[in-house]
Amino acid sequence: MSRLATRFAERRDSGSSTLVTYLVAGDPAPSVTVAAMKALASAGVDVIELGIPFSDPEAEGPDIQAGCERALAHRVRLRDVLDMVATFRQSDTRTAVVLMGYLNSVEAMGSERFAEAASEAGVDGVILVNLPPEEAGPLRSALQQRGIDLVFLLAPTTTDARAKRVLEQASGFVYYVSLKGTTGAGNLDVDSVRERVASLRSMTPLPIAVGFGIRDGASARRVAQFADGVVVGSVLVRGMGELAATPEAIPAAVEALARELREAMDAA
Amino acid sequence: MSYEKSMVTSQAPASESGMVSFADYNFPDEHGHFGRFGGRFVAETLTHALEELDRVYRSLLKDPGFQREFDRDLAEYVGRPSPLYFAERMTRELGGARIYLKREDLNHTGAHKVNNTIGQALLAKHMGKRRIIAETGAGQHGVASATVAARLGMECVVYMGAEDVERQSLNVYRMKLLGARVVPVTSGSRTLKDAMNEAMRDWVTNVDDTHYIIGTVAGPHPYPALVRDFQSVIGRETRTQCMAIEGRLPDVLVACVGGGSNALGLFHPFIRDENVRMVGVEAGGDGLATGRHAAPLCAGVPGVLHGNRTYLMEDDDGQIIATHSISAGLDYPGVGPEHAFLKDLGRAEYTAVTDEDALRAFHHLTRTEGIMPALETSHAIAWVMEHAPGMDREQIIVVNLSGRGDKDILTVARHDGIEL
Numbered sequence: 001m002s003r004l005a006t007r008f009a010e011r012r013d014s015g016s017s018t019l020v021t022y023l024v025a026g027d028p029a030p031s032v033t034v035a036a037m038k039a040l041a042s043a044g045v046d047v048i049e050l051g052i053p054f055s056d057p058e059a060e061g062p063d064i065q066a067g068c069e070r071a072l073a074h075r076v077r078l079r080d081v082l083d084m085v086a087t088f089r090q091s092d093t094r095t096a097v098v099l100m101g102y103l104n105s106v107e108a109m110g111s112e113r114f115a116e117a118a119s120e121a122g123v124d125g126v127i128l129v130n131l132p133p134e135e136a137g138p139l140r141s142a143l144q145q146r147g148i149d150l151v152f153l154l155a156p157t158t159t160d161a162r163a164k165r166v167l168e169q170a171s172g173f174v175y176y177v178s179l180k181g182t183t184g185a186g187n188l189d190v191d192s193v194r195e196r197v198a199s200l201r202s203m204t205p206l207p208i209a210v211g212f213g214i215r216d217g218a219s220a221r222r223v224a225q226f227a228d229g230v231v232v233g234s235v236l237v238r239g240m241g242e243l244a245a246t247p248e249a250i251p252a253a254v255e256a257l258a259r260e261l262r263e264a265m266d267a268a
Numbered sequence: 269m270s271y272e273k274s275m276v277t278s279q280a281p282a283s284e285s286g287m288v289s290f291a292d293y294n295f296p297d298e299h300g301h302f303g304r305f306g307g308r309f310v311a312e313t314l315t316h317a318l319e320e321l322d323r324v325y326r327s328l329l330k331d332p333g334f335q336r337e338f339d340r341d342l343a344e345y346v347g348r349p350s351p352l353y354f355a356e357r358m359t360r361e362l363g364g365a366r367i368y369l370k371r372e373d374l375n376h377t378g379a380h381k382v383n384n385t386i387g388q389a390l391l392a393k394h395m396g397k398r399r400i401i402a403e404t405g406a407g408q409h410g411v412a413s414a415t416v417a418a419r420l421g422m423e424c425v426v427y428m429g430a431e432d433v434e435r436q437s438l439n440v441y442r443m444k445l446l447g448a449r450v451v452p453v454t455s456g457s458r459t460l461k462d463a464m465n466e467a468m469r470d471w472v473t474n475v476d477d478t479h480y481i482i483g484t485v486a487g488p489h490p491y492p493a494l495v496r497d498f499q500s501v502i503g504r505e506t507r508t509q510c511m512a513i514e515g516r517l518p519d520v521l522v523a524c525v526g527g528g529s530n531a532l533g534l535f536h537p538f539i540r541d542e543n544v545r546m547v548g549v550e551a552g553g554d555g556l557a558t559g560r561h562a563a564p565l566c567a568g569v570p571g572v573l574h575g576n577r578t579y580l581m582e583d584d585d586g587q588i589i590a591t592h593s594i595s596a597g598l599d600y601p602g603v604g605p606e607h608a609f610l611k612d613l614g615r616a617e618y619t620a621v622t623d624e625d626a627l628r629a630f631h632h633l634t635r636t637e638g639i640m641p642a643l644e645t646s647h648a649i650a651w652v653m654e655h656a657p658g659m660d661r662e663q664i665i666v667v668n669l670s671g672r673g674d675k676d677i678l679t680v681a682r683h684d685g686i687e688l
Contacts, residue, residue: 056462058469065455104573108571130575132308134299135309155315162316
């Protein structure tokens with residue numbers, strides 16, 4: 001079983017939910033990232049989504065946009081992001097790592113070269129916000145050959161017919177976008193998310209993680225009651241940005257936040 | 269409109285560029301591909317809205333009532349057909365090919381942009397949307413969007429890069445007078461591409477009641493085809509007018525290319541006429557060699573941005589790089605995917621003109637013909653000034669005079685060292 005599948009299965013078996021956290025690689029400085037990843041893992045984070053900084057992150061809200069800009073100010077490249085994963089893997093072979101970003105970063109490197117480098121670094125999954133399954137063929141097979149999952153998103157506006165088609169291509173887990181909006185938006189409606197997740201369950205055996213708009217222990221707990229995974233990003237990235245002047249304080253701060261989320265979810 | 273045809277009769281040519289002749293030209297395919305370009309690369313939340321837009325558009329194309337409504341608006345509200353004007357003095361002074369100007373500057377709101385906003389506003393109305401959003405660079409598309417929104421009583425929000433808000437203050441005020449809210453975008457490079465990002469973010473949030481009027485032949489499918497079809501009235505009229513005046517088709521079509529909607533509007537009805545040469549002029553800024561320009565077709569590489577695959581200005585890590593042009597409307601790192609396709613096919617040729625040459629052309633046309641072109645349009649005029657003298661006197665050039673230059677007077681004055 002893949003590392004991703006194992007992380008989801010374990011939590012499901014223990015009656016809890018998988019905690020997925022997002023940070024932008026190199027934000028607010030490249031030296032922070034691996035330490036922050038380790039701190040998150042030690043607080044009970046199961047899956048780390050590592051954002052590939054991109055100049056035009058059109059699906060992101062203001063927090064993650066700012067995170068991308070802070071990372072790009074250090075000229076963080078996709079190659080550097082992969083090196084960070086490799087460094088993290090030297091001390092952690094348990095936590096799953098999923099790269100998340102935009103297609104152009106991967107295309108600039110080339111699908112084959114990227115898949116090879118991601119595999120060597122120890123990447124478990126890839127999410128590309130603006131790559132729909134219809135256009136994903138070559139990258140998907142390049143990743144699949146190396147045991148890396150290409151994770152697709154479903155949204156409140158996705159019709160059931162389309163969801164079925166997307167799910168045929170899906171692997172790893174399903175990322176359900178909980179609201180119409182950008183990352184970090186404030187209009188999460190937990191009841192409608194619960195309903196949709198229940199309906200998606202009848203279409204796929206894959207674990208379903210819910211993200212966008214989950215910002216604290218309380219909202220994480222409510223979502224954990226029905227979702228296999230809870231994704232938290234913007235609030236973490238904002239916190240890291242606020243500590244940009246004292247980067248040495250970041251690992252402890254993200255660890256505290258992750259622990260709060262973990263405890264809230266385990267109490268669900 | 270050709271989109272309907274290309275959607276319905278999707279037998280002919282494969283989406284690869286393996287056409288036998290341009291008589292078969294019929295793109296995009298049903299997935300919005302122009303060969304390897306185009307497509308629909310968007311966040312999942314928007315997919316449904318794009319499918320819906322595609323469906324409604326296709327059904328309205330078959331609806332004679334919609335076509336009549338569009339044609340009537342173009343005639344009575346926009347003032348079409350726009351004249352095809354023989355620039356006699358400019359022709360004489362340059363001493364070569366006969367130069368005609370397709371006068372899109374005479375349209376209501378002063379540019380070709382309104383052809384598309386009229387069409388998309390009708391679409392929005394048919395889809396029951398009550399809110400319009402748009403991105404704008406020079407402000408012409410923002411003004412054209414605010415105009416149609418005012419006319420239909422719709423709410424309108426225009427996203428504009430903070431840098432463009434400063435250099436196009438007259439258009440910002442025009443939009444406000446029309447009742448639109450202009451939102452300055454301060455992220456990224458603070459220009460058109462960032463305005464487009466912000467408009468996408470708005471749309472993803474308000475997709476239920478909002479229609480996004482993209483202003484150029486770029487973006488996710490079906491926008492490149494839909495905007496092209498609405499703008500193709502330019503080329504169709506040109507064809508008829510040139511036949512009436514000269515008894516034959518033009519030898520060369522010239523237009524400036526930012527996203528490329530005025531150029532494609534002129535070119536598209538002539539693609540199958542292989543003897544008609546088509547020249548797109550990009551913004552050369554300080555010169556291609558300096559890297560400070562906005563000419564992805566001349567100096568870019570294929571990549572994916574704003575929903576489609578096309579030529580982009582990016583670094584070797586895939587980051588979109590800052591562009592530069594004196595004209596805000598051309599200051600964009602991408603270009604419509606059909607232009608990328610026509611470039612690869614060799615059917616259209618693309619070149620670049622510097623800020624300096626565009627300014628010289630602005631003054632030249634103003635002084636010789638009493639017509640003040642937009643700085644965007646001035647790039648196309650500059651190409652004509654360079655190439656018309658070397659052409660035969662019997663040859664015919666048609667330039668798309670895509671917009672008027674009133675909005676640029678402050679920029680030109682500043683450049684000439686004049687305080688107004």
